[in-house]
Amino acid sequence: MNAAFIFPGQGSQSLGMGKDFYENSKGAKELLGNASDFCKIDFKNLLFTQNEDLNKSEFTQPAILLNSLMAYTALLEKKPDLKAKFALGHSLGEFSALAISGAFDFLESILLVNKRGLFMQEDCAKVEAGMMVILGLDDGKVEELCKKARDKNKQIFAANYNCDGQIVAAGLRADLTSFESEFKLAGAKRAMLLNMSVASHCPLLENASAKLCVELEKVLKTNFNPVISNANAKAYTSKEEALLLLKAQLISPVLYKQSIKAYEEEVDFFVEFGASVLKGLNKKITAKETYSLTNLNDIDEFLKVL
Known part of the structure:
Protein backbone atom coordinates (compact mmCIF):
# COMPACT_ATOMS: atom_id res chain seq x y z
CA MET A 1 0.00 0.00 0.00
CA ALA A 125 6.90 43.18 14.56
CA LYS A 126 7.57 46.35 12.55
CA VAL A 127 4.13 46.40 10.90
CA GLU A 128 1.50 44.88 13.27
CA ALA A 129 0.80 41.89 11.04
CA GLY A 130 -1.93 39.29 11.36
CA MET A 131 -3.98 36.54 9.72
CA MET A 132 -7.73 35.99 9.29
CA VAL A 133 -9.65 32.82 8.52
CA ILE A 134 -12.50 33.23 6.04
CA LEU A 135 -15.20 30.56 5.86
CA GLY A 136 -17.90 30.00 3.27
CA LEU A 137 -16.54 31.84 0.23
CA ASP A 138 -15.06 30.27 -2.88
CA ASP A 139 -11.44 30.92 -3.83
CA GLY A 140 -12.22 33.36 -6.62
CA LYS A 141 -14.39 35.60 -4.43
CA VAL A 142 -11.73 35.80 -1.69
CA GLU A 143 -9.05 36.60 -4.27
CA GLU A 144 -11.30 39.28 -5.78
CA LEU A 145 -11.88 40.87 -2.36
CA CYS A 146 -8.17 40.79 -1.49
CA LYS A 147 -7.42 42.58 -4.76
CA LYS A 148 -10.15 45.11 -4.01
CA ALA A 149 -8.50 45.75 -0.64
CA ARG A 150 -5.07 46.22 -2.22
CA ASP A 151 -6.58 48.63 -4.76
CA LYS A 152 -7.56 50.68 -1.69
CA ASN A 153 -3.93 50.52 -0.46
CA LYS A 154 -4.67 47.85 2.13
CA GLN A 155 -2.22 44.99 2.61
CA ILE A 156 -4.38 41.85 2.43
CA PHE A 157 -3.43 38.63 0.60
CA ALA A 158 -4.87 35.13 0.22
CA ALA A 159 -2.33 33.04 2.16
CA ASN A 160 -3.57 29.49 2.86
CA TYR A 161 -5.88 27.44 0.63
CA ASN A 162 -6.92 24.92 3.28
CA CYS A 163 -10.02 23.32 1.76
CA ASP A 164 -13.09 24.37 -0.22
CA GLY A 165 -14.73 27.22 1.66
CA GLN A 166 -11.78 27.88 3.96
CA ILE A 167 -9.03 30.35 3.11
CA VAL A 168 -6.73 32.23 5.47
CA ALA A 169 -5.78 35.78 4.51
CA ALA A 170 -2.61 37.51 5.70
CA GLY A 171 -1.58 41.13 5.94
CA LEU A 172 -1.68 44.13 8.24
CA ARG A 173 -3.86 43.48 11.27
CA ALA A 174 -5.63 46.84 11.03
CA ASP A 175 -6.37 46.30 7.33
CA LEU A 176 -7.76 42.82 7.96
CA THR A 177 -9.97 44.13 10.76
CA SER A 178 -11.24 46.99 8.60
CA PHE A 179 -12.13 44.57 5.79
CA GLU A 180 -13.91 41.97 7.94
CA SER A 181 -17.33 43.44 7.06
CA GLU A 182 -16.53 43.25 3.32
CA PHE A 183 -15.94 39.50 3.55
CA LYS A 184 -19.19 39.05 5.49
CA LEU A 185 -21.18 41.21 3.08
CA ALA A 186 -19.92 38.98 0.26
CA GLY A 187 -21.42 35.96 2.04
CA ALA A 188 -18.67 34.69 4.34
CA LYS A 189 -20.07 32.64 7.19
CA ARG A 190 -17.16 33.81 9.28
CA ALA A 191 -14.20 36.18 9.03
CA MET A 192 -12.15 35.95 12.19
CA LEU A 193 -8.71 37.21 13.19
CA LEU A 194 -6.41 34.41 14.34
CA ASN A 195 -4.21 34.58 17.40
CA MET A 196 -1.06 35.13 15.34
CA SER A 197 1.40 38.02 15.25
CA VAL A 198 2.91 37.08 11.87
CA ALA A 199 1.54 37.36 8.34
CA SER A 200 2.77 34.16 6.73
CA HIS A 201 2.89 33.51 2.98
CA CYS A 202 2.58 37.07 1.70
Missing part, protein backbone atom coordinates in the same frame (compact mmCIF):
# COMPACT_ATOMS: atom_id res chain seq x y z
CA ASN A 2 1.22 3.50 -0.81
CA ALA A 3 1.27 6.12 1.93
CA ALA A 4 1.80 9.88 1.96
CA PHE A 5 3.29 11.36 5.13
CA ILE A 6 1.85 14.78 6.00
CA PHE A 7 2.91 17.34 8.61
CA PRO A 8 1.01 20.16 10.37
CA GLY A 9 2.08 23.78 10.60
CA GLN A 10 1.94 26.69 13.01
CA GLY A 11 -1.30 26.77 14.97
CA SER A 12 -1.23 23.03 15.72
CA GLN A 13 0.81 23.49 18.91
CA SER A 14 -0.58 22.54 22.30
CA LEU A 15 0.90 22.22 25.76
CA GLY A 16 1.89 18.62 26.44
CA MET A 17 2.20 17.59 22.80
CA GLY A 18 4.71 14.79 22.35
CA LYS A 19 4.78 13.81 26.02
CA ASP A 20 3.63 10.23 25.39
CA PHE A 21 6.34 9.81 22.75
CA TYR A 22 8.95 11.31 25.08
CA GLU A 23 8.01 9.02 27.98
CA ASN A 24 7.58 5.79 26.01
CA SER A 25 9.84 5.94 22.94
CA LYS A 26 13.58 5.73 23.43
CA GLY A 27 14.28 7.36 20.08
CA ALA A 28 11.84 10.23 20.69
CA LYS A 29 13.33 10.92 24.12
CA GLU A 30 16.85 10.97 22.69
CA LEU A 31 15.75 13.28 19.89
CA LEU A 32 14.26 15.80 22.31
CA GLY A 33 17.40 15.77 24.44
CA ASN A 34 19.70 16.15 21.46
CA ALA A 35 17.55 18.93 20.01
CA SER A 36 17.67 20.82 23.32
CA ASP A 37 21.47 20.65 23.34
CA PHE A 38 21.84 21.50 19.65
CA CYS A 39 19.39 24.43 19.59
CA LYS A 40 20.06 25.69 23.13
CA ILE A 41 16.32 25.46 23.83
CA ASP A 42 14.86 23.55 26.80
CA PHE A 43 12.30 21.61 24.78
CA LYS A 44 11.14 19.54 27.75
CA ASN A 45 10.11 22.73 29.51
CA LEU A 46 8.76 24.31 26.31
CA LEU A 47 6.52 21.35 25.46
CA PHE A 48 5.44 20.07 28.85
CA THR A 49 5.40 23.02 31.30
CA GLN A 50 3.07 26.03 31.24
CA ASN A 51 4.91 28.90 29.53
CA GLU A 52 4.42 31.88 27.23
CA ASP A 53 7.09 30.89 24.69
CA LEU A 54 5.16 28.08 23.01
CA ASN A 55 3.07 30.63 21.07
CA LYS A 56 6.04 32.75 19.95
CA SER A 57 6.99 31.87 16.37
CA GLU A 58 10.70 31.37 17.08
CA PHE A 59 9.76 28.65 19.60
CA THR A 60 6.44 27.46 18.15
CA GLN A 61 8.01 26.36 14.88
CA PRO A 62 10.83 24.18 16.26
CA ALA A 63 8.44 22.76 18.88
CA ILE A 64 5.94 21.63 16.24
CA LEU A 65 8.64 20.22 13.98
CA LEU A 66 10.24 18.36 16.90
CA ASN A 67 6.87 16.91 17.91
CA SER A 68 6.29 15.69 14.35
CA LEU A 69 9.74 14.11 14.22
CA MET A 70 9.18 12.44 17.60
CA ALA A 71 5.96 10.91 16.25
CA TYR A 72 7.79 9.79 13.12
CA THR A 73 10.64 8.30 15.17
CA ALA A 74 8.20 6.43 17.43
CA LEU A 75 6.42 4.97 14.39
CA LEU A 76 9.66 3.78 12.78
CA GLU A 77 10.69 2.07 16.02
CA LYS A 78 7.64 -0.15 15.61
CA LYS A 79 7.56 -0.33 11.80
CA PRO A 80 11.05 0.47 10.43
CA ASP A 81 10.24 -0.64 6.88
CA LEU A 82 7.30 1.77 6.42
CA LYS A 83 8.05 4.21 3.58
CA ALA A 84 6.15 7.10 2.06
CA LYS A 85 5.63 7.56 -1.65
CA PHE A 86 6.00 11.27 -0.95
CA ALA A 87 5.73 13.76 1.92
CA LEU A 88 4.09 17.14 2.22
CA GLY A 89 3.35 19.65 4.93
CA HIS A 90 1.22 22.69 5.59
CA SER A 91 3.43 25.80 5.74
CA LEU A 92 5.98 25.03 8.49
CA GLY A 93 5.09 21.38 7.95
CA GLU A 94 6.92 21.42 4.62
CA PHE A 95 10.17 21.58 6.63
CA SER A 96 9.11 18.50 8.62
CA ALA A 97 8.38 16.76 5.32
CA LEU A 98 11.82 17.73 4.03
CA ALA A 99 13.51 16.45 7.19
CA ILE A 100 11.99 12.95 6.99
CA SER A 101 12.71 12.88 3.25
CA GLY A 102 16.45 13.34 3.78
CA ALA A 103 16.77 17.01 2.80
CA PHE A 104 18.09 18.05 6.23
CA ASP A 105 19.52 16.37 9.30
CA PHE A 106 16.80 16.31 11.96
CA LEU A 107 18.69 18.60 14.37
CA GLU A 108 19.62 21.04 11.60
CA SER A 109 15.97 21.24 10.55
CA ILE A 110 14.84 22.12 14.10
CA LEU A 111 17.43 24.89 14.40
CA LEU A 112 16.56 26.12 10.90
CA VAL A 113 12.88 26.67 11.72
CA ASN A 114 13.84 28.31 15.01
CA LYS A 115 15.62 30.90 12.83
CA ARG A 116 12.72 30.95 10.35
CA GLY A 117 10.30 31.85 13.14
CA LEU A 118 12.64 34.55 14.43
CA PHE A 119 13.04 36.08 10.96
CA MET A 120 9.25 36.13 10.54
CA GLN A 121 8.74 37.76 13.92
CA GLU A 122 11.34 40.41 13.15
CA ASP A 123 9.64 41.33 9.86
CA CYS A 124 6.13 41.38 11.28
CA PRO A 203 4.95 39.81 0.47
CA LEU A 204 5.35 41.25 3.98
CA LEU A 205 7.93 38.49 4.57
CA GLU A 206 10.32 39.26 1.71
CA ASN A 207 13.17 40.14 4.08
CA ALA A 208 12.60 36.97 6.12
CA SER A 209 12.57 34.93 2.91
CA ALA A 210 15.93 36.33 1.82
CA LYS A 211 17.50 35.63 5.23
CA LEU A 212 16.08 32.11 5.28
CA CYS A 213 17.70 31.37 1.91
CA VAL A 214 21.13 32.08 3.37
CA GLU A 215 20.48 29.48 6.09
CA LEU A 216 18.99 26.96 3.65
CA GLU A 217 22.11 27.04 1.50
CA LYS A 218 24.15 25.82 4.49
CA VAL A 219 22.03 22.80 5.45
CA LEU A 220 20.16 21.42 2.40
CA LYS A 221 21.34 18.08 1.03
CA THR A 222 21.90 17.71 -2.73
CA ASN A 223 19.06 15.22 -3.29
CA PHE A 224 16.21 13.76 -1.25
CA ASN A 225 12.96 11.82 -1.55
CA PRO A 226 9.94 13.56 -3.14
CA VAL A 227 8.31 16.44 -1.26
CA ILE A 228 5.28 18.37 -2.54
CA SER A 229 5.85 22.12 -2.63
CA ASN A 230 3.41 24.49 -0.94
CA ALA A 231 4.31 27.11 -3.54
CA ASN A 232 3.37 25.22 -6.73
CA ALA A 233 1.78 21.90 -5.60
CA LYS A 234 4.44 19.90 -7.46
CA ALA A 235 7.02 17.36 -6.29
CA TYR A 236 10.70 18.28 -5.98
CA THR A 237 13.79 16.29 -5.00
CA SER A 238 16.88 18.53 -5.25
CA LYS A 239 18.64 21.34 -3.39
CA GLU A 240 18.50 23.52 -6.49
CA GLU A 241 14.71 23.26 -6.64
CA ALA A 242 14.35 23.60 -2.87
CA LEU A 243 16.22 26.90 -2.73
CA LEU A 244 13.84 28.42 -5.26
CA LEU A 245 10.65 26.89 -3.87
CA LEU A 246 11.36 27.55 -0.18
CA LYS A 247 12.30 31.15 -0.92
CA ALA A 248 8.93 31.49 -2.65
CA GLN A 249 7.14 29.58 0.12
CA LEU A 250 7.25 32.37 2.71
CA ILE A 251 5.82 34.98 0.33
CA SER A 252 3.41 32.79 -1.69
CA PRO A 253 0.09 31.16 -0.74
CA VAL A 254 0.10 27.64 0.70
CA LEU A 255 -1.55 25.42 -1.93
CA TYR A 256 -2.49 22.66 0.51
CA LYS A 257 -5.88 21.81 -0.96
CA GLN A 258 -4.43 21.81 -4.46
CA SER A 259 -1.56 19.53 -3.39
CA ILE A 260 -3.86 16.89 -1.89
CA LYS A 261 -6.12 16.92 -4.95
CA ALA A 262 -3.15 16.68 -7.33
CA TYR A 263 -1.63 13.60 -5.68
CA GLU A 264 -4.46 11.77 -3.89
CA GLU A 265 -4.72 9.12 -6.63
CA GLU A 266 -1.09 8.10 -6.12
CA VAL A 267 -1.63 6.90 -2.54
CA ASP A 268 -3.98 4.69 -0.55
CA PHE A 269 -3.96 6.81 2.61
CA PHE A 270 -2.33 9.75 4.40
CA VAL A 271 -0.50 9.68 7.74
CA GLU A 272 -0.32 12.89 9.81
CA PHE A 273 2.41 13.16 12.43
CA GLY A 274 1.98 14.94 15.76
CA ALA A 275 -1.50 16.49 15.33
CA SER A 276 -4.89 15.93 13.72
CA VAL A 277 -5.39 19.33 12.05
CA LEU A 278 -4.70 18.07 8.53
CA LYS A 279 -6.90 15.03 9.07
CA GLY A 280 -9.76 17.47 9.58
CA LEU A 281 -8.94 19.36 6.39
CA ASN A 282 -8.45 16.16 4.39
CA LYS A 283 -11.97 14.99 5.27
CA LYS A 284 -13.20 17.99 3.27
CA ILE A 285 -10.78 17.47 0.37
CA THR A 286 -10.38 13.74 -0.33
CA ALA A 287 -12.15 10.42 0.18
CA LYS A 288 -8.82 8.81 1.11
CA GLU A 289 -8.35 7.98 4.80
CA THR A 290 -6.01 10.07 6.98
CA TYR A 291 -4.52 8.57 10.14
CA SER A 292 -3.26 11.07 12.72
CA LEU A 293 -0.52 9.94 15.10
CA THR A 294 -0.52 12.01 18.30
CA ASN A 295 0.45 9.28 20.80
CA LEU A 296 1.58 5.66 20.92
CA ASN A 297 -1.97 4.33 21.01
CA ASP A 298 -2.64 6.08 17.70
CA ILE A 299 0.43 4.35 16.26
CA ASP A 300 -0.69 0.93 17.53
CA GLU A 301 -4.18 1.39 16.07
CA PHE A 302 -2.73 2.56 12.76
CA LEU A 303 -0.41 -0.45 12.53
CA LYS A 304 -3.39 -2.80 12.95
CA VAL A 305 -4.78 -1.39 9.69
CA LEU A 306 -1.67 -2.12 7.65
